[in-house]
Structures are given as structure tokens and as C-alpha cells.
Amino acid sequence: MELKDVVEENVLPFLPAKSLLRFRSVSKQWDVWIRSPFFARQQSYSFQNLSGFFCQGFDTNPSFLTLNHSAYGVPTPSLRFLPDRVDIKSSSCGLLVCQGRTENNSYYICNPANETWKKLPEPNYYHGLESALVLAFEPSLLNLEPHYSLVCAVHLTGLATVCFELYSSETRTWKCSAEMCAELGDCSFTGNGFYMKGMAYWETSRRKILAFDMKNDVYGIISLPSDCPPRGMLAEIREELCYIGISNYLAWGYTIKIYTGADLAVRQQIDLRLEPVVTKYVKGYRVLPSLRGDAVIILAGGCIYSYSLKDERVELMSGGGVEILSTTLFFPYVNSLISVA
Structure with a gap:
């Protein structure tokens, strides 16, 4: 095989979308290959690195926080290519689901x-x-x-009841579940929803997690421990559902608690001291949503850190510039070429 064919087969699928769009100019052959739907499927399967976060606060436009300016990026971080002003609701492997702010609050996948x-x-x-x-x-x-x-947990108007409705891109239809949850009463959903192995999870204002099995069409409720720090995050670590909480005990000292198992008991506690980084932005801390793996992503003092559970190493991923507001949500994003059908 020629070198260009080796690169085309064994290197290109593992690169982010931003780099691949530049490489279309290398040759006509690469241009045709990178634009093909088959290559887009291959790249979305092979490249699943965390590329950054889409961020959005209350009544603000979306923005994109890249973890590598030269490799990762999107042409329109505010999502103005959509026909409506939107709120980001969820993300998954390069795709976002957004809800319009006008008329029928339409949903967009992009x-x-x-x-x-x-x-x-x-x-x-x-x-x-x-x-x-x-x-x-x-x-x-x-x-x-x-x-x-897409699975939605919906409050029925005038009732303290949550029902579930699912959309499938394969059938292009919505389906209402027969299940209805009344045990949570008049509660609200907080933070991001989370998907793992056919299950959808949402944290609620009552410090309980609502879980929905998308295959078997049943729901369940998981109680968070009383000592669990606020502003935590659901995650998948070592192929197991867990809840990660963080608290601040010194100026730059933090305690991370990882709760796992059916009872969400504390399985690991980590004490960290992060080096202060000069930043003009508001100071604060929280755990950020992450992809599957053995790392905890921490936002502290306007900087983003990654803590590896495997080798206990801290890495500075973004050195300042993240403004922390109480209403800001962060959605993990993968720089994928996959197209929405």
C-alpha cells in the first residue's frame, strides 16, 4: 500500500472533525473520502475523545469551550445556523438536542x-x-x-406527576410510555440528564435520581446519600453508574467523593490541592459531565482540571476563562463528522 492509502485507512478515522475538514484540501481523493457518509460513520465510531463543552446559562446564547483550539472547534458556537434561538438540553457523541424558545418549543437535533x-x-x-x-x-x-x-421526562400540567415520551430516529415517531411517576411529588429536575447502557437518569430537587429503562419501559427512584455534596454529577466510571460530588475545604483544596452501587454508597474519597491560576472570572467549583472512562473533570476557579483515577494524576485542561454562573450548564461534546439525517 502507498503511504497515502495507509494514512487514509489507519489515521484519518481517528482525527477530530476540525482537522479533517482542513485535510479535504490535500487531494481530490481525500476530499471525496472525507465527505462520504461511510467515512463519517467510521470517524464517529473511532474518534470519541472529549473535545470540549457547550456552555449555556439562563437566557443566554450557547458558547463552546474547546480543550484544544488547533484541533477542536465548531464554525458557529452560538448555534445560529438553527432557525430559532435555542436552549441546549442534552448531548451525546457529537450530537446535541436543543429546544426552541418560541412557538411550540420545537426540538432540534444537530x-x-x-x-x-x-x-x-x-x-x-x-x-x-x-x-x-x-x-x-x-x-x-x-x-x-x-x-x-430521545427520552423526555415531562411534568403533566396541573399534576405532580412525571410521564415519559420517547422519540426514535429509526421510526421518526414519538411514543408515550404507559409508566407515570407520582412518588416524587412537585419536584424539578436539576443539572444534566445522563444516559448509560439503555438507561436515562435525572437528578431532582428532592435529592433523588429518577431512572428510566428505555428498553423495558419501566422507571425507578434512587435516593442520594445525606452526606452527598451539592452540585454533583452522574457519570460512568469503570462501566458502573456513579455519582461524583465535590466540596471545598481550603482556598485551593477540594474533596471528591465517588458514590457507586445500587445504594450509591461512598466507594472512594480523594483530597486534592489544585495550584491557583490567575483568572479574571468568577471563582467557584463543580464537577463537570464527562465521557466514559477513569477521569473526573473538575471546574475550579475558572479552570478545568482532569483527575485520573488510574494513576492519580491531575492535568490542567483549560487554564482560565470559564465564567461560572449558577445557571450555567455544561454539555460534553465530541468533534464528530456524523451528519444528522
Whole structure:
């Protein structure tokens, strides 16, 4: 094989979308190959590195915080290519689900890297802006189209009851679940929803986690421990569901607690002292959502750190410039070429 063919087969699929879009100018052959749907599927399957975070506070436009300016990026971080001002609701493997702020609060699925998008049909229930969503997209080399699912936890108007409605890109239809949750009472959803192995999870204002099995169409409730620090995050570590909480005990000292198992008991406690970084932004701390793996992502003092559970090493991922507001949500993003059908 010629060197260019080796690179085309064994290197390009493992590169981020921003780099690949530049490499289209290398040759006509690369241009055709990188623009092909088959290569997009292959790249979305092979490249799944955390590239940055989409951030959005209350009544603000989205923005993108890249972890590498030269490698990762999107052409329009504010998502102005969509036909409406939107609020980001969930992310999964390069795709975002957004909800419009006008008219029927329509849902849009999009990939900001290539600005492809699709407006979803109107659901059966009324989904207000307070509804909670989880987007499930698992890249595969077998499917000709990038199928994804969306599950929504919806408060019924005038009732302290949560119902569930699911959208499938394969059937392009909404389906109402027969399950309804009344045990949580008049609660609200906090933070990000989380997807793992066919399950959707949401943290609620009552310090309980609402879980929904998308395959078997049943829900469950998991109580958070009383000593769990606020502003925590659901995550998957070592293929197990866990809840990560963080608290501040000194100027730059932090305690991380990792809760795992069916009872969400403390399995690990980590004391960290992070080096202060000069920043003009508001100081604060929280755990950020991450992808599958053995790392905890921490936002502290306007900087983003990664703590490796494997070798107990701290890495500075972004050295300042992150403004922390109480309403700001962070959505992990992978720089993928996958197109929305």
C-alpha cells in the first residue's frame, strides 16, 4: 500500500472533525473520502475523545469551550445556523438536542461541527421548557444511518406527576410510555440528564435520581446519600453508574467523593490541592459531565482540571476563562463528522 492509502485507512478515522475538514484540501481523493457518509460513520465510531463543552446559562446564547483550539472547534458556537434561538438540553457523541424558545418549543437535533440539523415532529404531550431530556446516540459501523433516541421526562400540567415520551430516529415517531411517576411529588429536575447502557437518569430537587429503562419501559427512584455534596454529577466510571460530588475545604483544596452501587454508597474519597491560576472570572467549583472512562473533570476557579483515577494524576485542561454562573450548564461534546439525517 502507498503511504497515502495507509494514512487514509489507519489515521484519518481517528482525527477530530476540525482537522479533517482542513485535510479535504490535500487531494481530490481525500476530499471525496472525507465527505462520504461511510467515512463519517467510521470517524464517529473511532474518534470519541472529549473535545470540549457547550456552555449555556439562563437566557443566554450557547458558547463552546474547546480543550484544544488547533484541533477542536465548531464554525458557529452560538448555534445560529438553527432557525430559532435555542436552549441546549442534552448531548451525546457529537450530537446535541436543543429546544426552541418560541412557538411550540420545537426540538432540534444537530451536529455543530458540520451544521447539519433536523427539526423533530411535535410530541404528543406538551413539553414545556422545564422538561428534562436525555439523548442516546451510540455510533456504529453497522447502521447505514446514525440512529439515535430521545427520552423526555415531562411534568403533566396541573399534576405532580412525571410521564415519559420517547422519540426514535429509526421510526421518526414519538411514543408515550404507559409508566407515570407520582412518588416524587412537585419536584424539578436539576443539572444534566445522563444516559448509560439503555438507561436515562435525572437528578431532582428532592435529592433523588429518577431512572428510566428505555428498553423495558419501566422507571425507578434512587435516593442520594445525606452526606452527598451539592452540585454533583452522574457519570460512568469503570462501566458502573456513579455519582461524583465535590466540596471545598481550603482556598485551593477540594474533596471528591465517588458514590457507586445500587445504594450509591461512598466507594472512594480523594483530597486534592489544585495550584491557583490567575483568572479574571468568577471563582467557584463543580464537577463537570464527562465521557466514559477513569477521569473526573473538575471546574475550579475558572479552570478545568482532569483527575485520573488510574494513576492519580491531575492535568490542567483549560487554564482560565470559564465564567461560572449558577445557571450555567455544561454539555460534553465530541468533534464528530456524523451528519444528522
